[in-house]
Amino acid sequence: MTNLVMDDCPQSNGSSNHKSKERFAQFIDNSCCTRYCLGPNPSLARFIYALIFLVTCLLAWSIRDYGHNALSELERLKVCHGARACLGAEGVLRISFGCFLFFFLMFLSTVGTKKLEDTRNNWHSEWWPVKIVLWIGFMVIPFFIPSAFVQLYGKIAHFGAGAFLLIQLISVISFINWLNDRCRSEKYFERCQYQIMALSVTTYLASIIGITMMYIWYVPNVSCKFNILFITSTLVLLQLMTLASIPSKVRGGFLAPGLMGLYIVYLCWSAIRSEPQTEICNKKAEAATSADWLTIVSFVIAVLAIVIATFSTGIDSKCLQVQLTYVFKKTEAESEDEVPYGYGFFHFVFAMGAMYFAMLFVGWNSKNTMPKWTIDVGWTSTWVRIVNEWVATLVLDANCTTFLEEQNRSRSSVEEERVVS
Numbered sequence: 001m002t003n004l005v006m007d008d009c010p011q012s013n014g015s016s017n018h019k020s021k022e023r024f025a026q027f028i029d030n031s032c033c034t035r036y037c038l039g040p041n042p043s044l045a046r047f048i049y050a051l052i053f054l055v056t057c058l059l060a061w062s063i064r065d066y067g068h069n070a071l072s073e074l075e076r077l078k079v080c081h082g083a084r085a086c087l088g089a090e091g092v093l094r095i096s097f098g099c100f101l102f103f104f105l106m107f108l109s110t111v112g113t114k115k116l117e118d119t120r121n122n123w124h125s126e127w128w129p130v131k132i133v134l135w136i137g138f139m140v141i142p143f144f145i146p147s148a149f150v151q152l153y154g155k156i157a158h159f160g161a162g163a164f165l166l167i168q169l170i171s172v173i174s175f176i177n178w179l180n181d182r183c184r185s186e187k188y189f190e191r192c193q194y195q196i197m198a199l200s201v202t203t204y205l206a207s208i209i210g211i212t213m214m215y216i217w218y219v220p221n222v223s224c225k226f227n228i229l230f231i232t233s234t235l236v237l238l239q240l241m242t243l244a245s246i247p248s249k250v251r252g253g254f255l256a257p258g259l260m261g262l263y264i265v266y267l268c269w270s271a272i273r274s275e276p277q278t279e280i281c282n283k284k285a286e287a288a289t290s291a292d293w294l295t296i297v298s299f300v301i302a303v304l305a306i307v308i309a310t311f312s313t314g315i316d317s318k319c320l321q322v323q324l325t326y327v328f329k330k331t332e333a334e335s336e337d338e339v340p341y342g343y344g345f346f347h348f349v350f351a352m353g354a355m356y357f358a359m360l361f362v363g364w365n366s367k368n369t370m371p372k373w374t375i376d377v378g379w380t381s382t383w384v385r386i387v388n389e390w391v392a393t394l395v396l397d398a399n400c401t402t403f404l405e406e407q408n409r410s411r412s413s414v415e416e417e418r419v420v421s
Helices: 002-030 032-037 042-070 072-076 088-110 119-125 128-144 147-184 186-218 225-244 246-251 255-273 280-288 292-315 319-328 343-362 379-420
Strands: none
Touching: 042 088, 042 119, 042 128, 042 292, 042 343, 088 119, 088 128, 088 147, 088 343, 119 343, 147 255, 147 292, 147 343, 147 379, 186 225, 186 255, 225 255, 225 379, 255 379, 292 343
């Protein structure tokens, strides 16, 4: 009996050890460390790229506002002409150019990546020491480039920043259309029709309230012609979008113009805030926001907004595909081994974002001298926002028209089937 028990003990110990090893292996496979620290992780990589972009924005701001005190050594570089051409607005352009080169190189090396097994997936999600060295090199190299070339880059950056705004606009409209179509679907509309109606009314009323507040803050007298033009045109565009959605009101058709109304009101407010602070029409608003701490807080929020906008637009690699679906009516099935987002598109957006933040820091004018802790100030910035608002309304109206045409075609086809049957 004792011998039998002694013989069974090694077997039981061996089986328990085997189970413990299996549990440990399963724990390692499912642990956060394995998912985020071992092997390529595209989800974590995009946040690291966003952090690199944020540090670059802060570096450009530091050179613009405090570079003359901290970087006096640049006076020794011949291309800096006594540091005049390497600090201020041109310093911002040099940092922006280095950031553009870094992300454009990443774009060229990752564009077309489809599968997780692709070697370029490892390059996108790993090799961080090498990429940090590359980033530092690209931050330094532009300070050895002649001033004439930097000024040429500043002119090209206008188009890159415009491309960024267009991609961002398509991304926003893509999200609004996705949410609107989802609310229109029979699956959700029957269950959430009152919530959808309440959200539509709330967004519309919030847009009206925002327009009213802008009239109060930024139109103290009738001589503020530009502010009256901007705010009134926003009100007219809001009404046009609402009227265009009336034929589709059966299934939450007012949700899209309500959400877009909030967006264009925000663009109008940003445009007016970008007007030069010497404007008499903004003096009342300036008196309420003249505190230094509030200026700093506004600046920090604006910088974070740039990074968040670039990040959210970059990971939305299918925003263009969604918009083109209305035209080509063609979609492709996705497989599980595909990359979670388009790496090439992601880095391309960040490259265009590098040009965009340069334009915001210099007020869309490389010869402009910006006060400390200010961003996106000047008449050029104002008109860029206003044009962006008008384009947003036209694109949304075009999408609404396309949706109505599809709805009419589907109804006619159903009626034809009924007649035939």
